[in-house]
Amino acid sequence: MDIIIIEDEKPAARRLQRMLTKLDIETKTMLHSVAEAIDWFNGHEHPDIIFLDIQLSDGLSFEIFEHVKTDSAIIFTTAYDEYALKAFKLNSIDYLLKPIDEEELEAAIKKFRNTQHQNGNIDVKELRSLLTQTNHQKSYKTxxxxxxxxxxxxxxxxxxxxxxxxxxxxxxxxxxxxxxxxxxxxxxxxxxxxxxxxxxxxxxxxxxxxxxxxxxxxxxxxxxxxxxxxxxxxxxxxxxxxxxxxxxxxx
Missing domain, CATH: 2.40.50.1020 (LytTr DNA-binding domain)
Structure with missing residues (x-):
C-alpha cells in the first residue's frame, strides 16, 4: 500500500507516520504545502491513499485538486466541526478528526482495504464552499x-x-x-x-x-x-x- 501524508505541521505529520508504522504501513513521502503537493503529483505516480490536512500553510488543500486529477483515496485529517465532516461524507470522503485516534486510523485503513474505494470525482468547488460557510458560522469562546x-x-x-x-x-x-x-x-x-x-x-x-x-x-x-x-x-x-x-x- 502506497501512502503519502500532506500536513503543514511537521510534528503532526511525524505522529501520523509513527501511527501508520505501528500498523506495518511505511510512509515514504510527507508534503507540507499546496504548492509542494502540486509539484510532487505532477512528477510521481499517485499513491493508494492520501492523508490530507484541510488547512495548509499556503491555502486550502482543495486547491491541489484544481490542478491535479487523481484516483487516490483521500482521508482528510481535520479539526473542523461535524457539519463540515458530514459534507465530506456526502462526497464519499473519509475523515479522521484531530487529534487522530489509533483505533479510528486502523478502522479507516481497514475500510479502504475492504472496499478499495476511490475518490477520483471530487467536487472541489462544492467542498470549498461548504467548508468556507461552516468556518464563517463557527463561533468562538468570548x-x-x-x-x-x-x-x-x-x-x-x-x-x-x-x-x-x-x-x-x-x-x-x-x-x-x-x-x-x-x-x-x-x-x-x-x-x-x-x-x-x-x-x-x-x-x-x-x-x-x-x-x-x-x-x-x-x-x-x-x-x-x-x-x-x-x-x-x-x-x-x-x-x-x-x-x-x-x-x-x-x-
Missing amino acids: RFTAQVGQHLKLVDISDIACFYSENKTTYLHCYTGRNYPIEVPLEKLEEDLDPEKFYRINRKCILNINAIRDIISYTNSRLEIKIENFTEFQLIVSRERVKDFKIWLDQ
Missing part, C-alpha cells in the same frame, strides 16, 4: 470561568493575554498579570479560540496577538515573545512553528 477560592470569576476573552500549561494545569493569563486555572486543556482551547487572534506558539502556550509587545530572534532559528506582566517562563516560538507564526502575524 469568556471563561475560573475558580477563585469558593468563587467563580468570569474572565472576558479581551482581557486574556495568553493561555499556558504548567504542572499539568492550564492557566489563563490576564493583562493585569493575574493567572487563573481553568479546566480546559490547550488542545481543546485551540478549537475554541479565534485563530485570527490566538496562536499556539509551542506545546505550552497559546498567545493573543494583541498581547505581543516585542519579538526577538532566539537561538536555533526560534523567536522569543515578550508580553506585559508575564514572568512564569520564556515565551519561545518553537522552530517548526516559526514559519506559520510569521504567516499568522501577516494575516
